[in-house]
Amino acid sequence: MSLESKNQLPKILVVDDQHANLVAMEAMLSHLPAEIRTVSSGNSALQEVLCDIPALVLLDVDMPEMNGFEVAEMMKSVESTRRIPILFLTAAFKEESHRLRGYDIGAVDYLEKPLNEEVLLAKINVFLELHAQRQEILRLNQDLEARVEERTEDLQESRRAMETLVDNLDGMVYRCRNDQHWSMSYVSEGCMPLTGYRQEALIDNREIAYADLIHSEDREMVWESVQSALDHKAPFELTYRITRSDQESRWVWEKGRGVWAESGELLALEGLISDITLQKQ
Numbered sequence: 519m520s521l522e523s524k525n526q527l528p529k530i531l532v533v534d535d536q537h538a539n540l541v542a543m544e545a546m547l548s549h550l551p552a553e554i555r556t557v558s559s560g561n562s563a564l565q566e567v568l569c570d571i572p573a574l575v576l577l578d579v580d581m582p583e584m585n586g587f588e589v590a591e592m593m594k595s596v597e598s599t600r601r602i603p604i605l606f607l608t609a610a611f612k613e614e615s616h617r618l619r620g621y622d623i624g625a626v627d628y629l630e631k632p633l634n635e636e637v638l639l640a641k642i643n644v645f646l647e648l649h650a651q652r653q654e655i656l657r658l659n660q661d662l663e664a665r666v667e668e669r670t671e672d673l674q675e676s677r678r679a680m681e682t683l684v685d686n687l688d689g690m691v692y693r694c695r696n697d698q699h700w701s702m703s704y705v706s707e708g709c710m711p712l713t714g715y716r717q718e719a720l721i722d723n724r725e726i727a728y729a730d731l732i733h734s735e736d737r738e739m740v741w742e743s744v745q746s747a748l749d750h751k752a753p754f755e756l757t758y759r760i761t762r763s764d765q766e767s768r769w770v771w772e773k774g775r776g777v778w779a780e781s782g783e784l785l786a787l788e789g790l791i792s793d794i795t796l797q798k799q
Contacts, residue, residue, distance in 0.1 A: 527553045528573035528649050530642065533563040533589065534607065535581040543576065546635050552646060560584030564592055567599045573649040574642065576629075579608035579620070590623045603645055605629060689792035692728070693777075696784045699727055703786070712770070712793055714763030733759035733767065748776050748784060757794065769798040 530552045532543045540556040547554050552573070557563050560581055567575065575593075579586035586606055593599045603626045617628060626645075629638060690713070691706040701723045709717055719725035732740055736758035747754035753775040760768055774789020 527551060528646055529553045529555060529570065530574050530576065531563065531566055531572040532556045532576045533558075533560070533581075533586070534576075534578040535559060536578075539578070543633075546633070546638060547642070550639070550642060550646070552642075560586070560589040560592075563589050567593060567602060568596070571599065572602060574645045575602055575604045576642075577604050577606055579606050587619060587623060590620070590625060594624045600624070603648075605641065605645070607631060607633070689790050691788075691790050692774075693786055693788040694728075695786055699723055700729060700787065702728060712762075712768070712791065713760065714766075731760040731762070733761060735759075744774075744787075748787075751776060751778065768793055769795045 528551075530547065530550070532540060532547075532554065534540050534543070534556075535558050537558065540558065544554055544556060555566065555572070557566055561584060563575070563577070566572075577586045577589060581589075586608070590604050590606075593602060593604070604624065606620050606625050606628045608628060609631050620628065627641060629641070690708040691704075692702055692709075693704040694700045694702045702720050703722070705717050705720050705728075707717065709715060709720055713720070713728070713731060715726065720728055729737070740756055740758050743756055744754055753773065756772045758770060758772070760770055762768060770791050771794045772789055772791045774787055776784050777786040777788055779785050
């Protein structure tokens with residue numbers, strides 16, 4: 519087996535203070551599609567899981583210095599290792615509370631010594647299958663996140679290019695809400711040379727509503743023409759006068775349309791307003 523293919527196998531860590539038990543476990547697990555690692559103390563087990571996360575830990579309960587329960591508690595207290603499944607290995611329990619302690623800590627199962635090889639392999643195969651499924655889910659999630667990130671970058675670039683195009687148009691691009699005052703939710707940078715007002719002044723009618731810039735003699739005509747087009751769900755084109763912030767009068771040409779929901783509800787108006795004063799003169 520090449521080093522590359524071996525590193526791709528799930529890892530099983532066996533922890534037991536008896537060398538003979540480790541040798542026997544290695545022999546029983548040798549045919550599994552996994553990399554088997556063995557250590558003989560609780561401290562070594564903690565160092566191993568922190569360095570390289572295994573798919574499963576087979577943990578002897580009765581060990582000197584640091585027993586299996588203490589090792590498991592340490593593993594469960596660390597974010598990077600608390601989800602590692604632990605299968606306890608132990609002799610017959612003296613009290614049921616001893617068994618329950620392991621489950622309270624987070625053990626997934628127990629195996630009693632002397633070990634039954636068929637039962638041991640059957641249970642480990644279940645854990646390996648679950649590990650493979652988790653890895654596949656993780657891979658799919660990573661692929662999805664990568665695609666979302668790539669798509670987000672594409673959308674951001676498209677939006678940037680569109681905003682650049684809009685801001686360089688000869689005129690003001692707008693979008694206004696379907697509310698009582700047709701308040702602007704978006705205006706392009708072209709609003710400044712056209713109206714004399716900054717974008718912030720027109721958005722949400724913070725300083726002035728665009729409708730108030732329309733010449734009083736033209737206001738009713740504009741309103742009726744827009745309403746008639748909306749009644750027929752048709753685009754509209756209008757020529758009328760506005761009064762800039764410096765009180766200078768300008769002729770403008772506006773082309774717009776309604777934005778409709780699938781239900782037929784009018785959501786907004788959007789369009790382009792251009793200065794045609796020179797053409798008029």
